[in-house]
């Protein structure tokens with residue numbers, strides 16, 4: 001019997017393709033699965049009360065924020081996908097700490113920024129940050 005090259009070649013290619021597919025699925029699965037939970041834990045707050053703080057302080061008068069009724073402001077940047085952003089306010093790394101500090105006191109993070117300090121305490125800021133981290 002002469003080996004049929006096209007028949008032996010194909011499965012090899014299929015196997016490589018399948019392996020790459022599994023690898024890609026694993027990589028996506030890892031980042032997708034791990035990214036949400038640790039952020040919420042890292043900011044030490046809870047998204048649900050965070051939503052109420054956002055409504056109470058009227059963040060939506062300046063920002064468009066998914067999931068917050070009437071939050072359709074256009075003075076500041078939209079907060080869509082905030083949990084997936086690399087940077088905050090242009091040049092601050094979007095780490096949980098920076099996000100909490102930004103929400104508490106943007107003026108101390110970036111003096112002169114158009115976002116005013118709104119007087120949130122740390123508990124409120126952590127809850128707000130926990131909610132914003134869910135925006136992915």
Ligand code: HEC
Nearest residue numbers: 057058059062075076077087088089090103113114115128
């Ligand atoms: C008076 C309008 C105003 C209000 C009210 C306001 N912000 Fe902002 N916010 C801004 C502006 C303007 C920026 C952009 C600042 C910059 O880049 O220097 C900003 C930036 C941000 C950013 C960074 C966004 C990005 O794309 O990098 C976050 C997060 C944020 N605000 C959250 C909040 C939260 C939470 C509240 C309510 C507690 C709030 N803001 C209330 C005007 C406002």
